[in-house]
Amino acid sequence: MERCVIPAGLFCLKLCRASSRWCWWRHLRARRSAIVAGLCFVYLLFAVLQVSPSSADGKRGIGTVPLRRHGGQNTHETPAPTRSNVVYITLRSKRHKPAVIRATVKPKSRRKKARTLAKHDAQAHGGNGRHEQDAWAPKRTNTSEPWTQIIHQALALYRAGHVEDGTDYPGSSIRIYSQKPPPWLSQEDMAHMRFLANSKVRQLERLQPEGSPAILLFKGAAQANSDPSECRGGCGVIKSPVDMSEVFAFHLDRVLGLNRSLPTVSRRFRALDSQLCPVTLWDPSISAVSGQLTWSSYQTSLKNKCWQRGAPKPEWNCSSIHHYEWSKVALFDFLLQIHQRLDQNCCGFRPRPEDSCVVLGYHGKCGVVDNVELSTIVHRRRDPHHLVFINNKGFFDRDEENLDFRLLEGIKELPDVAVGVLSSQRLREKLLQSLFLDQLYWDSQGGRQGIEKLIDVIERRAKVLLRYVNAHGVKVMPMNT
Known part of the structure; x- marks a missing residue:
């Protein structure tokens, strides 16, 4: 049997090849381990850098929510409530400024004039801050000297017979493209809107109730030379252009099913320099509710129902006012932030320095609110149990953090129809359909884009109101009286 002899050179060559393969495989695993370790180190370093600033800032743990800022300071303790009737919580990452919406903020150049007029009005009433107002007279006056001069010029032109004002549109400014109006507007509403928007002005008259601002009244052809007390459905009240939000208020009243506001449209008058003004139907049967209504007596009537x-x-x-009427006016005024009726002293929110309640000294009397009188609480003489909403100038430039919750104080029930519209997600659709009818107002607000901004404000306030209803157990019930 022969032996197989392997030469030494060949054996060494094979041994070297095997050793090199083993070394290459060992170094490859080492390099993979080194790469994985390096990646883990970079990830841990990045995580430490991200966590360190948040831990140093207030030493909050992971997953904590920063508290909302109040007055520019972080409050990490339980804040003392500013109003006893607000218990819901709103978390915000940053403070949002209210949108500047057309016809809601007075130009800065007019502040000095408005303040001067307010001081003059206070001196005319003895300087005691108490006004014996007519039913139609608003507590907050925004008329300026140029507007007053325009009124005087218009009266002179009409009395001289130089102007016979009619519609400036080739057709009606109240547009409707269907056989029937929206269901929340009656045929009587549509007739009044067309009259206010298109009727010829045969007479212009300035009424000056005792102790109240002047009312500019226009009369149609059928009511010319008649007494204002006999003018039913044929006269309109022309208001200042800064009160244009009253048009929006009328449509909101109808959409919510309250039906307490008087028909209001927008219109241009050639004798008034063609300025766009809100025009409200004149109702001579409206009068102030008899008796003195103070905040204390109002709260007592709410408790006694x-x-x-x-x-x-x-x-x-x-x-003489029915209990349910206060619920309707409170809901309506909260959405539009109309404080003149229930909170003329601006005690439920932070007013601006140029607001009349501050200029006339009303805001300084918030410490003794029980004797504060309610304003513009009116009804029809033939229907004493139901309120009529007049002087409905709303404020769209008030932030959600500065809403007047005093308007809801003592209210334990709200109308189911209005709350149903607010919670049905159809408020925007209905308001767009309704406001589209008034073409002049629609165009003056910038078309649909501008109207959408106004509706945005109302929708945000509606959400706040619904949270308030749930938090305070406010009953939602039918109020058909």
Whole structure:
């Protein structure tokens, strides 16, 4: 048997090849391990750099939510409530400034004039801050000297017979492209809107109620030379252009099913330098509610639910207004932030320095609110139990963090129809359909884009109101009286 002899050179060559393969495989695993370790180190370093600033800032743990800023300071303790009737919580990452919306903010150049007029008005009433107002007279006056001069010029032109004002549109400025108006507007509403927008002005008259600002009244052909007390459905009240939000208020009232506001449209008058003005239907049967209504007596009437269960007791000192009417006006005023009726002293929010309640000294009396009188609480003489909403100038430039919750104080029930519209996600659709009818107002606000901004404000306030209803257990019930 022969032996197989392997030469030494060949053996060494094979041994070297095997050793090189083993070394290459060992170094490859080492390099992979080194790459993985390096990646882990970079990831840990990045995570430490991200966590360190948040831990140093207030030493909050991961997953904590920063508290909302109040007045520019971080409050990490339980804040003391500024109003006893607000219990819901709103978390915000940053403070949003309110949008500047057309016809809601007075130009800065007019502040000095408005303040001068307010001081003059205070001196004319004895400087005591108390006004014996007519039913149609607003507590907050925004008329300026140029507007007053325009009124005087218009009166002179009409009296001289140089102007016979009619519509400046080739057709009606109230547009409707269907056989029927929206269901929340009656045929009577549409007739009044067309009259206010298109009727010829045969007479212009300035009424000056005792102790109240002047009212500019226009009369149609059928009511010319008639007494204002006999002018039913044929006269309109022309207001200053800064009160243009009253047009929006009328449509909001109808969409919510309240039906307490008077028809209001926008219109241009050649004698008034063709300025766009809100025009409201004149109703001579409207008068102030008899008796003195103070904040204290108002809260007492809410507790006693006057007229809800028949005639009230004499010791309750109730007015003629039904209990449900206060719920309707509170909801309406909160959405539009109309404070003149229930909070003329601006005690429920932070007013601006140029606001009349500050200029006339009303805001300084918030410490004794029980004797503060309610303003513009009116009804029709033939219907004493129901309110009429007049002087409905709304404020769209007030932030959600500065809403007047005093308007809701003492309110335990709200109308189901209005709350149903607010929670049905159809408020925007209905307001767009309704406001589209008034072409002049629609165009003056910048078309649909401008109208959408106004509706945005109302929708945000509606969400706040619905949270308030849930937090305070406010009842939603039918109010068809």
